[in-house]
Amino acid sequence: MASGTRPRGRAGAAGPAAPGVPASRRRGAPLHPGAWWLWALALGTAATRTTNPLLLALLVTVSAYVVATRRPNAPWARSYGAFVKLALAVLVVRLLFAVVLGSPVPGTRVIVHLPEVPLPDWAQGIRLGGRVTAEALAFALYDALRLATLLVCVGAANALANPSRLLKSLPGALYETGVAVVVALTFAPNLIADVQRLRAARRLRGRPDRGVRGLLQVGLPVLEGALERSVALAAAMDARGYGRSAEVPPAVRRTTAALTLGGLLGVCAGTYGLLTAEGGAYGLPVLLAGLAAALGGLWLGGRRSLRTRYRPDRWDPRAWLVAGSGAAVAALLALAAARDPAALHPGVVPLVAPTLPLWPAAAVLIGLVPAFVTPAPEDVPRKEPS
Structure with a gap:
């Protein structure tokens, strides 16, 4: 090959990309994980403003x-999928409670009359069995749909936002807490993958993988x-200096704690005010x-962190x-809930x-x-035959 020439690939194939340019920049950088969480939490917030089942079903469809x-x-x-199953379980449990324990909503359209269990005088206001009305079931269904939609939106954020990249975007004051949360979130998928791999290996060897015996023989290797992963992770974290912090004056530490604690209490009180009709004036x-x-x-607390970010995600x-x-x-x-509450909260x-506004x-x-x-x-690239 002559000097100064560049080896060419197959006909029509693009030449090598410029060195030093990350692959994420060449193919289109992935979205900032915080944007996915803000989007999903905003959809969940929208779900809390209505009990209209058609609007809630539309929110679930959009997120899905x-x-x-x-x-x-x-x-x-x-x-x-796990969050969707949890949302369905919430629906079933809420309807079951409405059937067995009754509902405070009065109704005239009786669906079924269950045998009622007599309770002592100190349990006044609670009943087991009795009349099951359509109004009570509709109220329970609307209320459960709102919580189920919120769970589905949170599940969408978990499925779209990379937890390790989200950890890179956390403030320095929350880095250690974020590492613990990310480790906890990634532990379950690895555990499920190990169980599936070991069960498949046992089936190939003709050994049972179900029942108590199979569960015990699969559970011990898992x-x-x-x-082993925990020990390896602890060694890697220790080698990277996890837990080290810079020295800051005591006054800064006390100010940081007071601002963080007071701010979180204010966020909780303000959120409660926004979600209630009486606290609309002071909530925001x-x-x-x-x-x-x-x-x-959080900004003051980040001064104790000694870490740096490698190629941080950009908010584009x-x-x-x-x-x-x-x-x-x-x-x-x-x-819409303030201007037309009847459309977003159908009566029972x-x-x-319910109608779709x-x-x-x-x-x-x-x-x-x-x-x-x-x-x-991006699809996982497949190896070309040599």
């Missing part, structure tokens, strides 16, 4: 579509592998003051679009069929923006 089109092929991304100011104090405490315009789309859904549904006494439904569809502005998940 985004997850189906943008979920990467990774172990931590498979948690969405536990051994988990302990207290929430904003709590956020400002908490951010100030796509992240603003994704987070803004979720915030728009939450804001518009909150406005008397029982009426047009402009709140159109507002929910804004949550589909991430499916069109974010990059598609």
Whole structure:
């Protein structure tokens, strides 16, 4: 080969990329994980502003579509199904409680009359069995759908946001806590993968993998592998200086603790005020003051961290679009709940069929923006035959 020439690949193949440019920059950088969480939490906030089952079903459909089109092929991304099953379990348990324990909602349309168990005088207000009305079941269903939608939205965030990349974006004051949370979140998928691998190996060897005996013989190797991973992780964290902190004056430490604790209390009080009808006047100011104090405490607490970030994720315009789309859904549904509460909270006494309000439904569809502005998940490259 002559000097100065570059080896060429197959006909039509692109030449090698410029050195020093990360692969994530060449193929389109993945979205900032914080944007996914803000989008999902905003959809969950929108779900708390309505009990209309049609709007709640539309919120679930929007989040499910985004997850189906943008979920990467990774172990931590498979948690969405678990959250959906948890949401279905919430529905079943809530309806079961309404049937067995009754409901405070009065009703006239009796579906079934169960045998009622007599209770002592000190248990007044509680009943077991008795009449089961359509109004009580509708009230329980609407209430459970709201919580189930919130769980599905949180599951969407878990399936879309890479936990290790989210850890890189945390403030320095929350780094150690974030590491513990990420380790806990990634432990379950690895455990499930170990169980599936060992059960498949036992089936190939003709050994039983079900029942108590199979569970014990599979559980011991899984536990051994988990302990080995824990020891290896502890050694790696110790080698990287995990837990080391810089010296700061005592006054700064006390100010940091006061700002963080006071800010978190303010966030809790402000959130409670926003979610209740009586606290609408003070909820937003207290929430904003709590956020400002908490951010100030986190900024001061970050001075104790000695770590640096390698290629930090950038908050680009796509992240603003994704987070803004979720915030728009939450804001518009909150406005609709204030202007037309009857449409977003269908009545159960008397029982009426819920209708789909047009402009709140159109507002929910804004949550589909991430499916069109974010990059598609990359496929795992396959090796070419030599």
